[in-house]
Amino acid sequence: MGYVRGLTCRSCAASYPPEALHACEFCFGPLDVEYDYEALRSNVSRASIAAGPFNIWRYADLLPASAAGAVNLGAGFTPLVRADRLGAELGLGELWVKDDTRNPTGSFKDRVVSVALTKARELGLKVAACASTGNLANAVAAHAAQAGMESVVFIPSDLEAVKVLTTAVFGGQVIAVDGNYDDVNRLCSELSGERPDWAFVNVNVRPYYSEGSKTLAFEVAEQLGWTLPDHVVVPIASGCQLTRIDKGFRELVEVGLVEPHPVRISGAQAEGCSPVAKAFADRADAIRPVRPSTIAKSLAIGDPADGWHALEIVRRTGGAIGAVNDDEIIEGIRLLARTEGIFAETAGGVTVATLAKLAAAGLVRDDERVVVYVTGNGLKTVESLVDRVGPTATIAPSLDAAFEALDGLALA
Numbered sequence: 001m002g003y004v005r006g007l008t009c010r011s012c013a014a015s016y017p018p019e020a021l022h023a024c025e026f027c028f029g030p031l032d033v034e035y036d037y038e039a040l041r042s043n044v045s046r047a048s049i050a051a052g053p054f055n056i057w058r059y060a061d062l063l064p065a066s067a068a069g070a071v072n073l074g075a076g077f078t079p080l081v082r083a084d085r086l087g088a089e090l091g092l093g094e095l096w097v098k099d100d101t102r103n104p105t106g107s108f109k110d111r112v113v114s115v116a117l118t119k120a121r122e123l124g125l126k127v128a129a130c131a132s133t134g135n136l137a138n139a140v141a142a143h144a145a146q147a148g149m150e151s152v153v154f155i156p157s158d159l160e161a162v163k164v165l166t167t168a169v170f171g172g173q174v175i176a177v178d179g180n181y182d183d184v185n186r187l188c189s190e191l192s193g194e195r196p197d198w199a200f201v202n203v204n205v206r207p208y209y210s211e212g213s214k215t216l217a218f219e220v221a222e223q224l225g226w227t228l229p230d231h232v233v234v235p236i237a238s239g240c241q242l243t244r245i246d247k248g249f250r251e252l253v254e255v256g257l258v259e260p261h262p263v264r265i266s267g268a269q270a271e272g273c274s275p276v277a278k279a280f281a282d283r284a285d286a287i288r289p290v291r292p293s294t295i296a297k298s299l300a301i302g303d304p305a306d307g308w309h310a311l312e313i314v315r316r317t318g319g320a321i322g323a324v325n326d327d328e329i330i331e332g333i334r335l336l337a338r339t340e341g342i343f344a345e346t347a348g349g350v351t352v353a354t355l356a357k358l359a360a361a362g363l364v365r366d367d368e369r370v371v372v373y374v375t376g377n378g379l380k381t382v383e384s385l386v387d388r389v390g391p392t393a394t395i396a397p398s399l400d401a402a403f404e405a406l407d408g409l410a411l412a
């Protein structure tokens with residue numbers, strides 16, 4: 001927190017103190033956290049970071065809340081896995097998977113919520129709240145429980161049963177809304193005006209919340225020996241995560257922790273909710289909201305708050321944005337599982353399947369060092385695999401039956 005200068009409007013550059021604000025008073029533009037990069041460059045080193053805990057708080061100097069008293073379930077410092085078998089299938093050279101299925105509640109949302117609720121407590125906000133497609137609900141309910149805060153999460157009523165159960169178990173309030181995520185998000189924006197002492201993590205403390213995603217960039221750079229990759233592939237829901245990964249890489253250069261190196265940033269969407277991919281394909285100068293219909297519910301945001309910013313970053317860095325259909329998403333999940341032993345939720349299937357598509361089109365190249373972000377655990381969306389995977393055979397408990405079943409299989 002010591003290095004935060006304040007909040008700055010991304011559109012008109014107006015400055016604000018670091019309070020519970022999320023939009024510019026003049027132009028309603030989004031607000032970003034600004035740091036004293038001069039001081040960071042003098043005081044933060046690879047060694048000072050390496051001496052920190054093995055979670056996101058090792059990067060506390062580059063986060064907008066204090067590590068002392070952090071709301072912390074241990075999010076972050078997840079494995080960066082060298083994925084040679086997946087890379088070979090896709091015709092890629094050096095491929096890495098950032099395996100964020102390993103977080104406390106099974107998704108990258110633990111990173112952003114840890115930062116958001118830490119800041120919320122610093123600001124004296126009493127109740128943790130959010131609008132969620134599921135993963136955020138899990139993370140808010142769990143972190144609030146650990147912090148002894150009350151929580152109220154709002155979700156679309158058609159959410160996967162697993163995500164509802166794995167939120168409600170933490171004992172907070174779960175309000176299911178008959179509407180899609182965009183309806184739920186609008187409701188929370190309205191409510192946040194009526195409940196000023198609640199921390200709606202992705203509304204009134206959004207500038208702080210979003211900063212948590214920078215750790216996805218910090219960790220990759222540190223795990224690659226303090227170097228930057230050539231190309232990263234990131235799922236797009238609101239677009240926020242992609243914008244913060246870009247900010248994270250640029251900040252590492254700014255404070256002198258890595259050598260400057262161009263990082264191409266590509267995005268992945270589900271065809272059933274692909275407003276940013278469509279704008280990219282159409283070379284459009286605006287993003288047209290859509291009504292989502294996809295099994296990748298954690299990415300089903302039809303009116304993405306940071307969609308335009310994400311699109312600009314992809315264009316600036318020379319990346320691409322692809323979209324994949326529901327069958328391709330399932331194939332993406334299975335491909336990652338059978339090549340690397342990592343079980344991703346549908347959003348991970350979107351990202352892996354999009355990587356495959358971009359690689360086949362030559363947009364991700366075999367001479368690049370590539371990182372694909374897998375951001376949620378497959379146990380959250382098992383419903384998508386029902387009737388798709390199951391036993392190879394069901395047999396009687398006898399050797400004869402076993403031989404009969406195994407005879408037809410090409411086994412060593």
Ligand SMILES: [Zn+2]
Nearest residue numbers: 009012024027
């Ligand atoms: Zn402004």
